[in-house]
Amino acid sequence: MTRRISILAAALVLTAGLHAQNKPLRVGMIPDAGATAASVSEKAPLQAYLTKALGRDVELIIPTNYNATVEALGNGSLDFAYLGGLTFVKAHAQFGVVPLVQRSSDLQFHSLFITGTSSSIHSLKDLKGRNFAFGDINSTSGHLMPFSELKQAGIDADTDLHFRYTGSHPATAKAVESGAVDAGALDETVYNSMIADGKLDKTKVRVFYTSKPFVDYVWVARKDIDSATQEKLTQAFTRLKEGQDDEILKILRGKSFVRANNQEYDALRAVAQQLKML
Amino acid sequence: MTPGWESALSQLRQFYPPDLSPQYLKALVVPLLETLQIAAAATFLVIVFGLLLSLYVGARLPGARLLYALMTCVRAVPDLTLAIFCVIMFGLGKAAGMVALTIFYTAATGKVFADLFASADPGPVEALQSTGGGRVAVALVGLLPLRLNDLLTYGAYQLESVVRAATIVGAVGAGGLGTELYGAIINYEYPRAGTLILILVMVVAVVDRLAWLVRRYPKFLLVLAVVGVASVLMNRPHMVPLAYAIGRFRSMLPPQAPDHLERVPGLVGETLLMAFGGTLLATILAVPLGVAAARNLSPVFVYFPARRFLEFLRSVPEVAWGLVLMGVAGLGPKIGILALGLHSAGSLGKLFAESLENVPPEPVLAMTATGGSRIAITSFAHLPLAFAPMVVHSLFRLEWNMRAAAVVGMISAGGIGQALFNAQQLFHYREMVWYLIVTWALVMLTDAINTRVRKHWRVSEVIVR
CATH class of the missing domain: 3.40.190.10 (Periplasmic binding protein-like II)
Known part of the structure; x- marks a missing residue:
């Protein structure tokens, strides 16, 4: 009897885990607006959009911890991530992450x-x-x-x-x-x-x-991601248009996206250094 | 402006009624399954490794003392810090959470199991030794069967702890009920927090039942083991960047003292205040609650609700209590005291009740024969008889709270824990390691005091009773 229950239990648990064998791209987001099941499911349209744009399975991960997101870019368990200005500056200093794209509003935040x-x-x-x-x-x-x-x-x-x-x-x-x-x-x-x-x-x-304006959030790639894939993600965002992709834009709280670069963050980097937060 | 009692109460009232809308309940299915799966996996690993390590220590094999000291060390590391180490080692995701839970609870369980073996009846063990059996053989045929029951009880208790501790899994990118509760509370979604607490209380009650089942029908353990193995396989790490991790860990050394060294004594003071204050508050609350929850002292209409209330208190993790209280009662170490106190009252109350139920019957009967009233019998027979185990439980809790005081630091309750957490978040890892050493010293100190007192009271195994 016990053995039969055991086998049944094992079968149930294992079948539940045997999907998705091909390696998806892993995209992390800092929990700037919550990391609960409700907030993850609110982002489902974004996940679907990125899957289509990149032509590969995309897994969205929202850790409750900024620290963990940056460490994950270091050891390769995340391929792309959405970071804040300060986390970007840190991730760039530690792991050379590549800034890709950001909302136009992020330049005057x-x-x-x-x-x-x-x-x-x-x-x-x-x-x-x-x-x-x-x-x-x-x-x-x-x-x-x-x-x-x-x-x-x-x-x-x-x-x-x-x-x-x-x-x-x-x-x-x-x-x-x-x-x-x-x-x-x-x-x-x-x-x-x-x-x-x-x-x-x-x-x-x-x-x-x-406050006075500063440069904030940015989407980044881990430094080993090939440039073609980087470019695909960048274009997936720069292509977004008001009136056409409103559902996605609302999730991202933005109107349009522009390419980002590392120099924009020099002023922020100086402030972080001065306050010993880098 | 600190909100007054009135606004505090009106906020707390928002937990009721809980959000039971079908959409929300549906959204919780995945986190619930995730929590159960990770708890099953971690508990399985914890019991296997805990047993192996403690048998190693129990058999006094070479290096046993070092191993024991190492387990004590690991227990001093706050779980969120362990979780970050695991992300570095195993990548972001459920695996890192599972490994972090496993490491922490293996150390905790291994130490308790080792203590249990150390206090095993020496008679049979010596008899076995005199037959010329090797140390390993004696440990396996002697120690293990002698302590099997207590091991099972404590194992079940661990499952309950792991279910609750799954909050940290969210910190590394997997969901789980703990994460949901944390998220709901920081966003002041109290009706949802109410739902989650309800579910956690039910899970804790189910785990309690499971524990009873296992003790009654040990064969049932096989079913649990199979579920455990399957869950471990499903959550196994997909990557182990060993060379990278070693380099990363090396960059955290040597430890570096913080810039404002003069603030450290104050921080240590705050941590001590939270740990002692929280334990004291818990003990004061737990005595009446324990009496109310003892099946031999209180009628069913008292002990049943009392037990559910204790489950409620302890199903909310310290950090979550802290967040609720912060929303209604302001800032600082007093939040830590209240948070540790409420959660610990739930655990201590249950343990006190069990200590009271386990008192030897003879002295109680003698008291009853003199015609003493119920209150008199409780006060002069049960409470004094259960006094020693109750003291020991409280001391274990103090040790636990010394660590938990570091954990509530992450929600700005202050103390060394907050400094540690901030250093970690800012990637000032060498400073973080310095604070870890301070925390470790505090936990070790409490542990040493504990051992002393336990020897004095000549009780060592009561933790699992």
Whole structure:
């Protein structure tokens, strides 16, 4: 009896695992907007689009951890990845990853500083001594640039604020909305899409400061990926057009894509070095 | 502005009713299967390796002491840090998560198994030795059968822990229920978090049943073993870039002290505060809860809900408790204390209940014969009789919480753990290793205190009772 159950159990488990033997391209995304099953399934159209454009199976992977995404580009367990500005600069320094393509908005990206509608915070200086939320420690618009802007305004986050890392942009928005923190800094596209989708109550939060522009997110290839495949991925993105690929563009929170290069990140690299985050 | 009790309560109320919409439940099928599969695979490997290592230690083969020390060392590494090491070694994906869980729990289980063998009844073992049997033979025919029951109990307990610990699998790119819970909570999707907690409580209850089945019908273990082997095969690593990994690990050495060395004592203080505070809070909560959950002390309408409540407390991992509390109660080590306290209360409450159920019957009967009231019997017979095992459970928990205090660091609860996690995230790996050594020293210190106290109370095996 026991043996029969064992064989049955083994057969069931094994058949479940015997699909997809040919090696798919593995594409990683940093969890800038959540890494739950719901958020992965929301990205299914993107996966289908890339599979068609590249002519190969594509596996989308969203680790909850930026660190793991970069390490995976180093040892070859990811072929392509969507990185933030700071993670790109790190991945480039450590593993020579190749920047391919980015949204045109990524060249002029902003961090938003938000607070509760009725709060008394109106400028960066008002943040002194308050509870503050950064996103992930490796986030450009959720940590590096806001940290740098605060410093320029005479606020040293390490000593003048009680801050924490919420781990993601939506989490920062929600922490401010609920009043768990007094203010926070996050990615402008995440903020705008949360307001548009009604995921954030616009009567409860307001923007009180917008950062100077900087260069942010980029799609990259591991350095050993052949240039033909790199080019295919690049064109898959530059081809996207408003009115025609809206479903994909909404997932990517962008309007159009342009080719990216390493020099764009020189200013960001300098800030990261100066703040010892590189 | 720290939100007051009122807003805290109104937030917590959002967990109910849970999101039971068909779309959401459907979306959870894959993560549930993933969690079960990885837990089955990891538990199988943990028990196999844990048994081999502990028998090696138990048989006192050459290097046994070194191996034991190594297991203690590995247990001091926070699971997320282990997970990153595994990504470097085995690539991103489920395999890395499975290996990380396996390494951590093998070390934990191997140590407990070794302790169990060390405390085995010496009579039969010496008799076997006198027949001239080799060390390995004595370990296999002597130690193993002597301890089989306790090994099974602890093995089942590990399965439950592994199911919960699967959060880290999400950190390396596979889903799982832990990841869903983490994601739902950081996005303040509390009704969904409610659903996930409900599912976790059910999984924990099912695992509890399985454990009972295995103890009752050991043959059932064969079925579980087959599922375990199949799950391991399905999640096996697809790559092992050994030379690359060695180079990468070498670049993490030698350890480098952080720039702000003067902040370290404060960080250590915060970690100690969280570990001690959390354990104290848990113990205070667990005594009444344990009494309420003890089947021999409380009527069914008390112990049944009490047991479910304890399952609820412990099915939410420390990190998830921390995130919920952070949403409602602000920042800092107090979050760590509460998070460790609530989760540990769930574990300790169950263990306390079992200690109370296991007290020898004679003194209790004597008390009853004097006509003492129920409360008096509980206070003066059961509690004192179960005191020693309860102390030992609490001390084991303290050791566990010393490590868990490092883990809650990743959600900005402070302490050495936060510094470690930040250094890791920023790729300041040499600094990370330095903090790892500090964490390791703290865990070792607690371990040493534990051993002392255990010797003093002359109890060593109660952990699995």
